Amino acid sequence: MRFAKGHGTENDFVILPDPEGGLDLTASQVAALCDRRAGIGGDGVLRVVRTKALGESLPPGAESAEGCEWFMDYRNADGSIAEMCGNGVRVFARYLVATGLVAAGVFEVGTRAGARRVTVEDDGEITVDMGPVRFLGEGGAVLADGPVRGSRISVGNPHLACAVSRPVAEVDLGRAPVLDREAFPDGANVEVYRVLEPGTLEMRVYERGSAETRSCGTGIVAAAAAADAAAGAGAPAVWRVRVPGGECVVTLDAGDARLRGPAVIVAEGDVHLAK
Numbered sequence: 530m531r532f533a534k535g536h537g538t539e540n541d542f543v544i545l546p547d548p549e550g551g552l553d554l555t556a557s558q559v560a561a562l563c564d565r566r567a568g569i570g571g572d573g574v575l576r577v578v579r580t581k582a583l584g585e586s587l588p589p590g591a592e593s594a595e596g597c598e599w600f601m602d603y604r605n606a607d608g609s610i611a612e613m614c615g616n617g618v619r620v621f622a623r624y625l626v627a628t629g630l631v632a633a634g635v636f637e638v639g640t641r642a643g644a645r646r647v648t649v650e651d652d653g654e655i656t657v658d659m660g661p662v663r664f665l666g667e668g669g670a671v672l673a674d675g676p677v678r679g680s681r682i683s684v685g686n687p688h689l690a691c692a693v694s695r696p697v698a699e700v701d702l703g704r705a706p707v708l709d710r711e712a713f714p715d716g717a718n719v720e721v722y723r724v725l726e727p728g729t730l731e732m733r734v735y736e737r738g739s740a741e742t743r744s745c746g747t748g749i750v751a752a753a754a755a756a757d758a759a760a761g762a763g764a765p766a767v768w769r770v771r772v773p774g775g776e777c778v779v780t781l782d783a784g785d786a787r788l789r790g791p792a793v794i795v796a797e798g799d800v801h802l803a804k
């Protein structure tokens with residue numbers, strides 16, 4: 530099977546072109562592909578499929594994806610399915626353009642959270658209109674080195690964005706955060722962030738289904754939105770978010786968010802899928 534490998538601020542993905550939807554990708558095949566020793570290695574898999582060829586109906590709320598030519602079938606490294614992946618959409622868009630499947634400019638990508646508009650910027654960076662950012666109240670988690678509290682936020686997928694007062698490098702994300710199952714029935718991605726100056730923050734994330742990653746687009750948006758809300762009147766609305774893998778820019782606009790940053794394809798080849 531052909532594959533490509535790409536990343537957005539070092540959130541890395543195995544890309545599987547399956548335009549006509551013939552591939553019945555199992556969770557164990559995804560986990561084998563994402564294995565960093567026995568496989569290609571990645572935080573997730575992006576299956577590139579025509580929306581018309583999808584062998585499944587779209588979840589409620591994702592109807593707007595029906596009009597998109599291309600659908601990002603996103604899987605976490607453990608094989609679980611997630612509604613949205615902000616860096617994944619940017620890498621997916623880069624792949625579509627690099628392979629000539631779509632002309633550069635502005636186009637839409639279908640996801641399980643609905644259609645997402647993508648802009649290929651003149652400098653090569655990719656901006657995604659991430660849709661609405663929904664605040665769902667407060668929540669908490671227990672990390673390896675203690676409890677944290679923050680905002681429960683949906684960016685299509687669930688997040689808990691927690692402000693911390695120490696450098697994020699000092700937070701122990703070596704173990705899966707323990708979440709309150711009632712507040713997070715589907716689990717959550719947990720971000721720890723610290724505002725460095727108005728409009729700039731640093732963030733690390735423990736992703737549902739993928740453990741700690743070096744960046745997470747939806748998590749970057751969730752952290753920026755939480756910081757912006759905490760800043761109150763006169764908040765910057767544009768946030769530079771530094772993550773271990775680089776930096777992205779989030780623009781918050783009337784409840785919606787745009788995410789801008791680099792996305793690159795680094796390899797392509799053939800891979801044997803596990804049985």
Ligand SMILES: N[C@@H](CCC[C@H](N)C(=O)O)C(=O)O
Nearest residue numbers: 611614615616686745746747
């Ligand atoms: N890395 C992604 C988020 C991927 C999905 C997440 N792990 C989940 O299960 O919700 C991003 O860039 O947004």
